[in-house]
Each structure stands twice: as C-alpha cells, then as structure tokens.
Amino acid sequence: MRTGFSQLPLHSGRAPRWLFERMTRLAREIICHLVSEYGAEGALRRLADPFWFQAFGCVLGFDWHSSGVTTTTCGAVKEGIKGLEHELGFYVAGGKGRVSRKTPEEIQQTCEKTGYDAEKLVNASRLSAKVDSSALQDGYQIYHHAFFFSKAGRWCVVQQGMNEASGMARRYHWLGDEQTDFVNEPHAAVCCDHRGKALNFVARESKISRERVTQLAAQPDREVEHVMLRRQELLMPKRHWVRSEDINPKYLHKILLKTYEQAPADFASLLAIRGVGPKTLRALALTAELIYGTKTSVRDPARFSFAHGGKDGTPFPVDRENYDKTIEILHAALHKAKVDRSEKLDALKRLGRFNK
Numbered sequence: 001m002r003t004g005f006s007q008l009p010l011h012s013g014r015a016p017r018w019l020f021e022r023m024t025r026l027a028r029e030i031i032c033h034l035v036s037e038y039g040a041e042g043a044l045r046r047l048a049d050p051f052w053f054q055a056f057g058c059v060l061g062f063d064w065h066s067s068g069v070t071t072t073t074c075g076a077v078k079e080g081i082k083g084l085e086h087e088l089g090f091y092v093a094g095g096k097g098r099v100s101r102k103t104p105e106e107i108q109q110t111c112e113k114t115g116y117d118a119e120k121l122v123n124a125s126r127l128s129a130k131v132d133s134s135a136l137q138d139g140y141q142i143y144h145h146a147f148f149f150s151k152a153g154r155w156c157v158v159q160q161g162m163n164e165a166s167g168m169a170r171r172y173h174w175l176g177d178e179q180t181d182f183v184n185e186p187h188a189a190v191c192c193d194h195r196g197k198a199l200n201f202v203a204r205e206s207k208i209s210r211e212r213v214t215q216l217a218a219q220p221d222r223e224v225e226h227v228m229l230r231r232q233e234l235l236m237p238k239r240h241w242v243r244s245e246d247i248n249p250k251y252l253h254k255i256l257l258k259t260y261e262q263a264p265a266d267f268a269s270l271l272a273i274r275g276v277g278p279k280t281l282r283a284l285a286l287t288a289e290l291i292y293g294t295k296t297s298v299r300d301p302a303r304f305s306f307a308h309g310g311k312d313g314t315p316f317p318v319d320r321e322n323y324d325k326t327i328e329i330l331h332a333a334l335h336k337a338k339v340d341r342s343e344k345l346d347a348l349k350r351l352g353r354f355n356k
Contacts, residue, residue: 019061019318020072020076022061022320022323022327023060023061023072023076023080024076024079024080025327026059026060026076026080026323026326026327027076027077027081028080029327029330029331030056030059031077031081031088031090032081032088035088035089039150040089040090040150040151040152041150041152041154043090043148044148044149044150044154044155044156044175045156045175047077047148047158047173048156048157048173048174048175049173050171053070053158053171054069056073057069057072057073060072060076061318061323070158070160071095071144071160074092074158075095075096077092077148078095078146086114089150089151089152090148090149091110091114091148091150092146092147092148093106093107093110093125094106094145095144096144097143097144100142100143100144100145100146100159103145103147104122104125104126107122107125107147107149108122110149114151116151116152116153117153120153120178121147121153121155124147124155124157124176124180125145125147125157127182127268127272128159128172128174129142129157130271131182131183131271132159132161132172133161134271134276134278134280134281135200135201135202135271135281136198136200136201137198137200137281137282138161138200139163139165139166139198140161140162140163141161141162141163142160142161143161143162144160146159153177154177155177156173156174157173157174157176158171158172158173158174159171159174160172174186182268182271183201183267183268184202184204184207185202185204186202197298197299198299199278199281199282199285199296199297200296200297200298200299201213201267201281201285203297205297206296208294209285209295209296209297210267212288212292213270213281213284213285214264214265214269214270216284216287217259217260217270217284219256219260220260255280255283255284258275259273259276
C-alpha cells in the first residue's frame with residue numbers, strides 16, 4: 001500500500017562529487033546492516049516510511065528538507081549496493097527523469113537472474129506511478145520513480161512529483177506485494193505540510209465513481225456522445241480541475257473509442273490502458289457525474305539533520321572527517337569483526353548506545 005507522502009521545497013543544484021561518493025559508501029553500509037538484521041523486507045519497510053526516509057537522507061548529509069534529498073538518497077542507495085544486490089536479495093530500479101522510464105527494463109533484467117515473475121513487479125511499478133500522476137490529481141507531475149524490491153516479490157516505491165507554480169515537490173511512498181490494492185485508499189500514512197483540493201479517484205468515497213467511470217469507458221462511444229449532445233444546457237461545477245474542453249463531445253469520442261476497444265473490467269484495468277491520463281480521467285469523471293449523478297472525491301489525502309551536517313551548511317557544513325569515520329566504523333562492524341552474526345549486531349547496538 002502507499003504509506004504516505006511528503007512535501008518539500010524545490011531546490012536547484014546537486015550534491016558535489018566528494019559528498020555523493022561518501023553518501024554512496026555510507027548508504028551501502030546502512031543498507032547492508034538493515035538487511036543483515038531485518039532482512040530485505042525490513043529495509044523496504046523503512047524506505048517506505050516517509051519519516052524514516054527523511055532521517056536517512058539527513059544522516060547521509062544532504063539538505064534536511066529540500067526536494068533533492070529524495071533523488072540523491074535513492075541514487076546513493078542504487079549506486080552503493082551495485083554488485084551486492086544478489087548477495088543482499090535487495091534490488092533497485094529506476095531513478096530521475098529518463099532513468100525512471102527504464103524501470104521496467106531494469107526489473108526484467110533482474111528477474112531473469114532471480115527467477116521471479118517480472119510482469120507482476122513491472123505492473124506494480126507502472127500502476128503506482130499511474131495512480132500518483134493520474135488517479136490522484138493534486139497538481140504534481142511525477143519526475144522521479146525509484147522501485148526497490150526483494151527476491152521474494154515484496155516491493156516499495158519512492159517517487160516524487162513537482163509543482164513549478166508553487167515551487168514545491170511532493171514525495172509518495174508505497175509498500176506492497178502481490179495482494180496490493182492500488183485503487184482503494186492505498187496509503188496507510190501521509191506526511192505533508194500542505195493540503196489542498198485534489199481529484200482523488202483512490203479515495204474510499206470514490207468507489208461508486210470508479211465503477212461508473214469504468215462502466216462508461218466500456219460503452220460504445222456513440223451512445224455516450226448522443227447523451228451529451230441531447231443536453232441543451234450544461235452547468236459546469238466550480239472546480240479547478242474541470243475545463244470545458246474536457247467534456248467536448250469530439251474529445252469524448254476519441255477517449256471512448258480507445259477504452260471501448262479494450263473494455264476494462266475494473267478501474268485498475270482502465271488506469272493501466274496506455275494513454276489514459278489525467279485529462280482522460282477528468283473527462284470521464286465529469287461525464288459519469290452528468291449521466292449517473294456520481295461524484296468523485298476532491299479530498300487531498302495529505303495529512304535528523306544533525307548527524308553529519310548538510311551540503312548547504314544547514315545546520316552546519318558537512319564534517320568530512322566525522323563522515324568518513326562513520327563509514328569506517330560501520331564497515332568494520334559488519335565486515336571485519338571476527339565474531340558471528342549475532343555477536344556482531346549486539347556489538348553494533350552497544351556502540352549505538354554508547355554514542356547517544
């Protein structure tokens with residue numbers, strides 16, 4: 001399920017090479033420790049927690065609250081565990097911009113080696129992205145999509161959208177498996193400073209709307225077009241997500257021709273149809289309301305930076321010597337101690353208590 005999302009200010013710039021190299025090494029040690037003690041699924045649960053993820057990014061030394069913490073932290077993890085994926089049973093696909101579009105290909109390449117069904121994971125990746133870009137229309141365009149998964153088929157998504165008008169970014173977290181429900185309240189927790197109105201197809205109260213929109217999408221386009229043309233007066237509700245062109249009969253004809261040919265069995269199937277995006281869903285939602293009287297929810301589901309410092313000097317400049325020492329301690333604790341696994345972890349816990 002989606003576990004939450006965070007809203008962060010958009011910042012320009014990137015992590016300097018000297019910092020990102022350290023972030024990569026420290027991320028590798030932390031992920032190795034998490035998998036060693038909690039398993040790959042335990043690491044997924046933590047990455048899917050927006051609060052834990054934020055603290056993780058801060059410990060790695062990136063800005064404590066900027067949008068870049070998402071892309072840089074995910075990139076550091078992906079780069080850090082490169083070559084250790086099969087040993088850990090923990091994998092990463094996707095990333096920012098053009099890299100995100102390679103997610104299905106990267107998942108398939110990994111599954112060829114693990115033997116897991118790639119189609120299920122690719123579908124989870126695509127649907128989670130489609131929900132946050134189309135089924136939940138909150139004004140943020142997805143530009144980053146990172147897909148973390150285990151060889152057992154559990155997965156988590158950390159993806160981020162931007163709103164250039166407000167200068168803010170919003171991060172969405174998912175945690176799922178083969179039983180995940182993508183279309184009915186998929187989030188279990190939400191972390192966000194800003195709340196607004198959204199066209200929310202995945203809200204619980206949108207259940208009937210999802211059914212009607214799916215039913216409408218499976219109808220012959222001419223039948224719906226005739227209904228719309230017979231209306232002599234069209235009263236537009238005052239909603240920021242509705243535009244007159246969204247219910248133009250000619251536009252509806254193009255939409256319904258595509259959806260009728262594929263006849264979706266449910267809302268998730270409709271969402272998965274290539275080309276069905278925010279505008280298509282807005283048009284279908286308004287048409288379904290006019291024909292069936294069903295409304296779609298407009299409820300917005302939105303409801304440790306002192307470890308090593310931050311790249312912009314907040315709360316203080318990155319202490320390189322201390323950063324390197326942390327990496328050295330973690331690496332030695334996991335790889336060099338001549339004790340068995342349980343003693344090794346106990347020693348690390350004692351070290352953590354000592355440093356408090």
